[in-house]
Amino acid sequence: MERAVARIDLGAVRANCARLKSELGGAELCAVVKADGYGHGADTCAEAALAGGATRLAVATAGEAEQIGRRLQHVKLLTMGALTEDEVDAVISAGAELAVWREGFRGVVAARARAHGHRARVHVKYDTGMGRLGNPDAGEVLELCRACAKDPHLELAGIWTHLATADEPNSTYFDEQLDRFDAIAAAVKAEHPGVIAHAANSAAVLRDKRSHHDMARCGVAVYGLDPFQRDPAEHDLRPALSLRSYVADVKRFPAGTSAGYGRRWKAEVDTWVGVIPLGYGDGVRRGLSNNAEVLVGGQRYPLVGTVSMDNITVDLGPDTTVEPGDEAVLIGRQGEEEILAEELAARLETINYEVTCAISPRVPRHPA
Numbered sequence: 477m478e479r480a481v482a483r484i485d486l487g488a489v490r491a492n493c494a495r496l497k498s499e500l501g502g503a504e505l506c507a508v509v510k511a512d513g514y515g516h517g518a519d520t521c522a523e524a525a526l527a528g529g530a531t532r533l534a535v536a537t538a539g540e541a542e543q544i545g546r547r548l549q550h551v552k553l554l555t556m557g558a559l560t561e562d563e564v565d566a567v568i569s570a571g572a573e574l575a576v577w578r579e580g581f582r583g584v585v586a587a588r589a590r591a592h593g594h595r596a597r598v599h600v601k602y603d604t605g606m607g608r609l610g611n612p613d614a615g616e617v618l619e620l621c622r623a624c625a626k627d628p629h630l631e632l633a634g635i636w637t638h639l640a641t642a643d644e645p646n647s648t649y650f651d652e653q654l655d656r657f658d659a660i661a662a663a664v665k666a667e668h669p670g671v672i673a674h675a676a677n678s679a680a681v682l683r684d685k686r687s688h689h690d691m692a693r694c695g696v697a698v699y700g701l702d703p704f705q706r707d708p709a710e711h712d713l714r715p716a717l718s719l720r721s722y723v724a725d726v727k728r729f730p731a732g733t734s735a736g737y738g739r740r741w742k743a744e745v746d747t748w749v750g751v752i753p754l755g756y757g758d759g760v761r762r763g764l765s766n767n768a769e770v771l772v773g774g775q776r777y778p779l780v781g782t783v784s785m786d787n788i789t790v791d792l793g794p795d796t797t798v799e800p801g802d803e804a805v806l807i808g809r810q811g812e813e814e815i816l817a818e819e820l821a822a823r824l825e826t827i828n829y830e831v832t833c834a835i836s837p838r839v840p841r842h843p844a
């Protein structure tokens with residue numbers, strides 16, 4: 477029995493990667509393990525993803541590149557985010573690849589690579605319409621690719637973009653971005669054979685083979701979360717994470733008794749209330765106050781009252797067989813019942829990504 481634990485099914489991560497790889501055919505699968513593997517534990521999930529058919533990894537930050545690069549030195553690792561000059565050093569030392577989209581930054585990377593005494597591998601980012609990182613000027617992107625290719629301290633490894641509406645199945649903007657990307661990718665690859673083109677995230681992989689190019693950068697689906705915020709089973713994805721705790725106490729609540737801060741729930745009839753010792757300090761968001769269900773003994777019980785930092789309360793009903801010590805499941809399966817991260821996301825009016833990323837470092841991640 478543990479106060480709170482995230483159980484990670486690494487077999488599910490492997491299977492999800494195999495599923496994505498079967499969709500991708502010859503294109504490579506790059507598993508995105510940023511934000512501690514979307515809250516699942518980056519190190520173990522990276523290894524499971526590689527075992528499932530991923531051949532590359534991606535992270536967002538220099539710190540993440542150092543963590544993964546140290547451990548998995550033989551695997552190509554892309555750092556996708558913006559970097560300060562100091563962070564460039566850290567990424568090059570970690571042996572990771574960098575994203576470049578401005579000539580000035582290209583110069584910084586080349587100078588630092590020269591100081592390190594080995595070539596830095598760079599992926600030039602074209603902003604085809606995400607409106608975030610990347611260069612939106614196609615001419616500048618081509619020039620930048622040429623400058624990278626002829627710089628002795630750099631190796632032009634990739635041309636890439638990111639899609640803004642891959643998870644919106646009816647969006648034509650998705651096709652417009654791909655049209656823009658295809659034109660530049662073809663031009664870059666004609667001039668620089670061996671460079672890889674990549675655009676797809678999880679939603680794009682499942683939505684349209686046209687987006688696959690030479691590689692796809694998949695995060696959410698690797699963890700068995702549905703990129704379309706529906707049931708992951710619809711795409712044969714297996715949720716990898718469950719969030720588990722236990723019933724620390726069971727108390728009789730005469731009608732009118734309140735639970736938690738602000739007395740935001742009162743028993744309407746005499747009932748039993750279970751106290752479960754995890755809360756928003758563990759990433760169980762306060763927006764779930766009076767707005768979630770918890771599994772105990774394979775049954776759903778309403779979360780009642782305000783989510784505290786370290787505790788939540790559930791209404792077990794007027795007659796209960798639940799006892800202190802029984803397991804409580806906030807995300808995951810227990811018996812025939814299952815609570816998906818997508819369910820909590822809908823209650824919180826957010827996306828499954830945020831639900832698992834929110835699980836705090838106070839919660840240990842253990843294999844299922």
Ligand SMILES: Cc1ncc(COP(=O)(O)O)c(C=O)c1O
Pocket residue numbers: 508556638676677678679693694695696697703
């Ligand atoms: C640049 C980039 N590529 C790929 C991904 C992976 O996307 P997904 O988790 O939807 O597969 C992300 C995630 O946010 C990203 O920022």
